[in-house]
Amino acid sequence: MDKRKQRTRQYLRDALLELVLEKGYDALTVQEITDRARMGRATFYLHYKDKEELLLTTLKETVDELTVRIRQMFSPEQLFNGSTPPSVIAFRHAAENKNLYRVMLNSQITGSVLSELRNLIAADVQSQLRLLAPDAALPVPAAMIGQHIAGSMLAIVSWWLETDAPYTPDEMAQMMNKLTAQPMLWLTLHDKMMKTMP
């Protein structure tokens, strides 16, 4: 029935994360996952097509959750009253799901997941950017800025989790801000100055 099914899937997800952190994703076999989850190998296939589907499903659920949280910040009533900025939310979410983020960002997963994630973030950054300044006002292409910030973000979160750097999510978000948002502002101003002052 339903409860058993949910329970079984949760066991599989837990086993996956544990094992990926222990010995990497590629080296993992379905047999090992089901052994860890204390079930028969055939049972695995009742729930997921293969190892990859289990992984992607698990990751996707988390990314979706993060997306929802960030989107909530932009509801009409909260948009202009200085609510928590997205980067703070993201760093907090990463701290809450440390293991899962580690798996997702660090080394074990086929790089395509990372690429996809990076492009997804880049697109988001880009669309927000468009709200703030017309493309012509930017000293570099918007898409490139998107990649710049997304790449930096993923690298920094990955580094933070991997080295257990002793900063709170809010401190991380603040420093991140110094490295990305603020320079964008200066850059735009500087560029405008250079153009108007020949």
Added chain:
Amino acid sequence: MDKRKQRTRQYLRDALLELVLEKGYDALTVQEITDRARMGRATFYLHYKDKEELLLTTLKETVDELTVRIRQMFSPEQLFNGSTPPSVIAFRHAAENKNLYRVMLNSQITGSVLSELRNLIAADVQSQLRLLAPDAALPVPAAMIGQHIAGSMLAIVSWWLETDAPYTPDEMAQMMNKLTAQPMLWLTLHDKMMKTMP
């Protein structure tokens, strides 16, 4: 004979890059590689332990080549006469070895390669940074700046190659400079100002 061996290995490397771009690294079999390289499967194992060793060897050789080129820029006589900056060299090298960089940066390879590469670049950035400013003068930890720049760099090169964005290596390097090096300078100055002017 040495020549036969070198030739054989070159065929294998070429076949690998072609095939990874065509259908991804994971889905690739040794049989397919040797078919493409027109040799027996057993011959493959005379040269490489497995698919991964062939890949890593190939990538490493390229990274080493890049490293050497950049190091040459810092020879005593060239250091202070405004020689080509490292980022220009890197973008040019990427353009020269487009396929290989695509394979290395985009999606198909087990993320650990990317992680390693990012940490390697980050360490380099950090060590150069140390020559320019004491840690205390920085508004964020040097290690974080390293990750910031390395992550940005890889994301941008990856984007550039993948979308065939119409910029020359030199233009890319210049824009990259605006996004990373220049802001670092401003940041430092700004930070100093804030500290000395309460």
Added chain:
Amino acid sequence: MDKRKQRTRQYLRDALLELVLEKGYDALTVQEITDRARMGRATFYLHYKDKEELLLTTLKETVDELTVRIRQMFSPEQLFNGSTPPSVIAFRHAAENKNLYRVMLNSQITGSVLSELRNLIAADVQSQLRLLAPDAALPVPAAMIGQHIAGSMLAIVSWWLETDAPYTPDEMAQMMNKLTAQPMLWLTLHDKMMKTMP
């Protein structure tokens, strides 16, 4: 399930015997056996370690069966009422399992199987001999008589099957008797005569 397993093994045994007769044991590959038995090569290894184990198992089962049949003849109640002699049983068994005996006795199998079988029969003959006459009464060593009869037996069965010589098992046993058992009797008598009549 037990039935599937038994069925699979039987298919493999049948395929083996057919193929050994067709093209010899050495030239045979596991792939050919499983092709003939209509199953995957991997399945073979679920049941047998290698080609040799399949062969030896198959042969052993038959030899064991023969041994059992012969032993049954020597049960207390049947011993003295002139039951079928062992050689008749053996020839009948060979006729019943013609293909298998052909494989076992003729040419294709690593000679060690034959050697072993010959020594086994020789030991049996020797132990029966001991019941009939003390060693001292024999004109040649008992072990040698064992080898003599065993070697003769195997050669004759092999010849019978290979040339399709038109004799019934019972006729074969009778002729075999003339060539081996009867002479032994005469030999013993003659020897005794020679010793007591100088």
Added chain:
Amino acid sequence: MDKRKQRTRQYLRDALLELVLEKGYDALTVQEITDRARMGRATFYLHYKDKEELLLTTLKETVDELTVRIRQMFSPEQLFNGSTPPSVIAFRHAAENKNLYRVMLNSQITGSVLSELRNLIAADVQSQLRLLAPDAALPVPAAMIGQHIAGSMLAIVSWWLETDAPYTPDEMAQMMNKLTAQPMLWLTLHDKMMKTMP
């Protein structure tokens, strides 16, 4: 370079016999043979097509030698003056070439060699038999007698060499005679008696 060639071949033959006795024929590789013979593997193929050809050549030379020796015994002048009987020659030859006979008769060689050898001897026996008695006078088919004696002979020689039984070749031949030739004589007489005395 005839001498070198002969020397090389002799080394290979010696290496083969040593190694077959040490670890069996099947388990042997060409590499091992040439290692033992202190030469390159490729050199092997300059002299023999494969492992089997080396073996068969080696065995054939010995069998031919024995055949020649026995044939010499039947030269016109020696035929009727009670010269050494063939079985004595055979046992002596076996004693002289112990290792080679061991290899040939015992267990390591693909049984087809043994079968062939047995049929060869059987044919010889049969042809001699024909000189002594018409087929009709025999209580069992001549071919069967041939197999009987050949099988017995091979078994006994094999046993003699393998167990190092302490009998001289001449003693062996004499005992062999008691087990085979003599009974044939009695059998014929007995049969004739049974037929003429109803």
Added chain:
DNA sequence: TCCTAAGCGAGACGGTACGTCTTGTCTTCCA
């Protein structure tokens, strides 16, 4: 409360790829 459909364990099976081993050929180098 029982019964029945599901979830599940066990494991045979076909299939694909692996990395290893041996064979026989061929080419290059060396004495």
Added chain:
DNA sequence: TGGAAGACAAGACGTACCGTCTCGCTTAGGA
């Protein structure tokens, strides 16, 4: 110029996983 060294193609080996498939057992949830 013949033999050593060793690269190479070919192909079988035994192993490891995969995804599919029965077959029973158990176990909840609706009758």
